[in-house]
Amino acid sequence: MDFIPIYLTLGLIILGLMILLWLVSLALKNSSIVDIFWGTGFVITTWAAFLLTPDGFTPRKVLLCSLVTLWGLRLSLHILTRNWGNPEDFRYQVWRKEAGPAWWWRSFFKVFFLQGIIMWIVATPLLAAQFSAQPGRLTWLDYLAILIWLFGFYFEAAGDWQLRRFKANPTNQGKVLQTGVWRYTRHPNYFGDATQWWAFYLIALAAGGWWTIFSPALMTTLLLRVSGVSLLEKTLVEEKPGYKEYIEKTSEFIPWFPKQK
Numbered sequence: 001m002d003f004i005p006i007y008l009t010l011g012l013i014i015l016g017l018m019i020l021l022w023l024v025s026l027a028l029k030n031s032s033i034v035d036i037f038w039g040t041g042f043v044i045t046t047w048a049a050f051l052l053t054p055d056g057f058t059p060r061k062v063l064l065c066s067l068v069t070l071w072g073l074r075l076s077l078h079i080l081t082r083n084w085g086n087p088e089d090f091r092y093q094v095w096r097k098e099a100g101p102a103w104w105w106r107s108f109f110k111v112f113f114l115q116g117i118i119m120w121i122v123a124t125p126l127l128a129a130q131f132s133a134q135p136g137r138l139t140w141l142d143y144l145a146i147l148i149w150l151f152g153f154y155f156e157a158a159g160d161w162q163l164r165r166f167k168a169n170p171t172n173q174g175k176v177l178q179t180g181v182w183r184y185t186r187h188p189n190y191f192g193d194a195t196q197w198w199a200f201y202l203i204a205l206a207a208g209g210w211w212t213i214f215s216p217a218l219m220t221t222l223l224l225r226v227s228g229v230s231l232l233e234k235t236l237v238e239e240k241p242g243y244k245e246y247i248e249k250t251s252e253f254i255p256w257f258p259k260q261k
Contacts, residue, residue, distance in 0.1 A: 006053065014045060014123075015113075017116075019108075021112060031077055038075065040073065046126045047065055055133050058237045060138060067196070071153065074157060155191055156195075158181045159192060162177065162188050163217045176242045182250075184250070184256060186252055191254065193219070194223050198220075229252065
């Protein structure tokens with residue numbers, strides 16, 4: 001099967017999953033479940049690509065699927081346990097209030113269909129890495145990808161874990177976490193997420209998928225300027241008195257040593 005038919009098939013799989021998720025959200029009256037599904041959606045898509053590309057180089061396919069699975073399931077589990085028992089995310093509550101009775105159908109296009117399209121576009125290297133049988137060996141790019149992925153996974157997982165522990169302590173209410181990986185970047189979890197997508201791209205690059213560079217570039221842009229860093233920092237500056245000082249001495253995204261005053 002050619003690349004385009006497989007890619008279109010993956011798009012239909014993602015669309016089906018998003019429709020199902022949307023129906024569940026209507027029953028629960030909670031659109032936040034789309035955030036929980038984000039990582040798992042890529043896991044399903046990657047393994048679907050694995051099954052649809054029987055001629056690809058199996059060791060590279062297994063490597064990619066393993067890394068995506070570890071990333072995606074950890075992320076979904078983290079968001080699930082973080083959101084468990086909590087009301088719908090405030091962003092969706094605002095949209096729900098603005099849309100009124102029409103939210104039931106608008107939520108599909110504004111939340112689920114949109115995220116499905118983004119997922120489909122971003123998943124392109126996950127198919128490209130598995131489509132080609134050449135080169136029929138793991139290259140230095142594959143091994144470099146493993147190292148970069150480990151670096152990103154550490155920052156994302158450690159950042160989430162350290163922040164959860166920090167918030168669980170009542171004495172830290174209103175304070176800013178400035179230790180651990182948070183000492184070197186204000187957003188270690190977003191940095192780690194973006195880094196792992198560059199690692200996935202390197203595996204695709206090893207298989208000739210150089211043209212899929214738009215995927216990690218898009219993810220990095222989204223995390224930095226759309227739904228991640230920029231959006232979150234506007235809120236944190238208003239809510240946490242010490243956050244401006246934290247900004248002055250700590251790198252925004254790429255980890256670096258804090259500035260000394």
